[in-house]
Amino acid sequence: MSAAAAIDVDNLAKSFRVRRRVGLSTLFRREPATEVAAVRGISFSIRPGERVAFIGPNGAGKSTTLKMLTGILTPSAGHAEVAGFVPWLERRKLARRIGILFGQRSQLWYHLPVKDSLELIARIYGLDRVHAAARLDRLASTLAIADLLERPVAQLSLGQRLRCEIAAALMHAPPILLLDEPTIGLDVSAKASLRDHLIQLSTEEGTTILLTSHDTGDIERICERALVIDKGLLLLDQPLATLRAQHLRHRLVTLMTEEESPSLDLPGVAVASREPHRTSFAVDLGLIQVERVVATALERFSVRDLAIENPPLDDVIRDIYRGAEARVT
Amino acid sequence: MTASLGYLGALIATNLRAGFARPGTAAMQLVLMAVNNLIFFVVWALYFERFPSLRGWGQADVAMLYGVVAFGYGVSVALAGGVRDLARTIVDGGLDVHLGRPRHPLPSLLMSRSIPAGFGDAASAFVLWLWIGDRTLGDLPLLVLLSLAGGVVMLASIAIAQCAVFWWPGTVKLADQFWEVLVMISVYPQHVFGGGVRLVLFTVLPVAFMSQVPVEAVREADLLKALSVVAAAIVYGALAVVVFDRGLRRYASGNRMVVNRS
């Protein structure tokens, strides 16, 4: 275990005992509890300043792992250190060294102006007034929320609110930032702006980021390295460049055309799905650039609309499994 | 007529199924609510331990009154718990679903929700009547009938208060408070009050018909008082339908209500 690591995880495992909640019937008839393993022994290490994506399908064990790393869940086995602390033993001390953002959960007071929430958080972390004011100014300008500060959270759009949530998570300038689905529910442009802000902040302050997401876009834009987890096991730990080359090499180009069923006989382009006037092509980036595919399509068909998408995470994971099987056989 | 009764029966059945969807939880709430009522009655038992009479009323009379309210209130919210949300449903535009049906919307609105703990209230009524209230089994039919009539008066007057939002959409919270005030007063004997207050209790806040008059009818075997409770149920019930229909006309003619919900 390296002392210099920001996050160090060694064979971490967690299983839950599941029992029905108390009702009149369960008072008299105890049902045996069943053990459900959520995380089955995973190990990894993250250097300070690294930006790492933690990805996997629903129920893979991402959130459980993240909760153990923040200290709000005690593992059944294994060890971990975050910023030099064992999270579940030193939760309060750790709290000053990490910032946390749960995308679906607010840490701002709903009916208060954003500024009041941020000031209250500054009090919780014991920042003195001068420090807090300077920090607030800096976050406000980097996250472009200066003109939102006087407004109650209730009046903000989701994208605006999430930028304020990031400010809340970063008020105490933590060296480590843990993000759980930070862009969930955002539209495309809000996602892009949130990602840019995150990258800018972490580069300027050397913040270590560990984020979970369903969105392959979050991972590609923000992270340098990816941990893929499924069914509680670490499936893959790779630099993003490798992951991109091996498993993110497809784009989905969807064309809405006057033609009922257009076809493109280009190398690395295959039809992924087809309906009348709407065709999706899987484009292999190793063989052809998306720009060329689009240019060719515009040239040959009368295109009413088009969309370029990242492959869904499930496809990436299926692809990883396929790769693993291929290597075994 | 039979079709209407069948419709009401179906509404009640569906509502109860929803209320008891988690039977364990519902049963626990029901039992605890009954316990809750009986503990509170201890206050009265202690009062009468010290002072044998409150202007001619003894512990048995107050127990009977408490039982009448518990039964009427309990059955009302167990079967027609939707009355609680009526005002909110109206301002949130939730009426439209009910208006689309070929029936008067009021019953389905009131019976859109069941509060199963109400049956716990109703169960405690029997303990209060038969054990503490010194009533016999022979008194039960009249007590049940008058309690239910009182429950109708309660439902109707709450519904009327909730209908105020048709005219003044900002009064949602006030409607909630009307409900609480009504129930709060109803559990106390009202013959201690002077004429002014009593006038209010027979009209604007018709609490008298929910508790005091039914008890006096049974206690004094006064047929006229018993009939007045049933009459009150009919009058307030009809009034609720009239007010609701008036409000509905306003709702239908106007544009969507705009409510500032800050």
Add this chain to the structure above:
Amino acid sequence: MSETSRVLGASAAFLRLGWRDASRDRIGLFGRMLLFSIPVLIFATIWQATPLAGSGYDADRLAWYVMMTEAIVFAPGYVFREIEQDINSGAIEAALTRPFAYVLAWIAEEAGGTLFRLSALLAYGSLLAGITTGMVPFAWTVVPAIVLAAIVAAFLALLFQVVIGLLTAWVGTPAPAYWIWQKLVFVFGGLFIPLTLYPAWIRDIGMATPFAAILYRPASLAIAADQVAIAEVFLWQGLWLALALLLVAAVSAAATRRFLREGV
């Protein structure tokens, strides 16, 4: 900044927040005053109709007593519901990752709101009782003691609500526990009948419970307050305050242990 001053500073910030929220909720306050008036008037009327001769009390004093107990009952919000929601929605997780105790944040915030509402209810209630009875049963010099006893009482009630809210970790819905707890407060605290009018055995039980420290003891000061009585009230309240704080700490630690082991 020292650890103590950080915790105190943050607690004070939560307290101010609670006070400010409560003072902005005008409609809520008027509704509460209306609801508060009803039992006060009903009980005052019942006492007037009660043959009190020989009991050592008169109807006017008892009206003041009831005003006090009801003010204490109506001052706290429903913090048990807030805690229930935090636990059942999982929002408590975010709070657990802060270097500030979750329960302390709620206690401070609710204390702020409770303090505001109690002040308003006591002011309005005194006016109401003063006008309807035409008398004030205590000397002006004991007013600070009465107010302080009422504040401690409402705070005690608030602490027990926090404990009930935390029970969500085990029972899912704490509401039935709350209603039963509240009824016990009414009975053993002497909501409308001072404990001294109870039969001796039940009076003795009541006096030994925290319920008396919440209702009977502070409210009895409005009827008769000498130095000894005041000292006795504060002694009992201090004792129960200490025990209640220990209980909050123990239950909160147990709930946290459970969350850490089994998740929220």
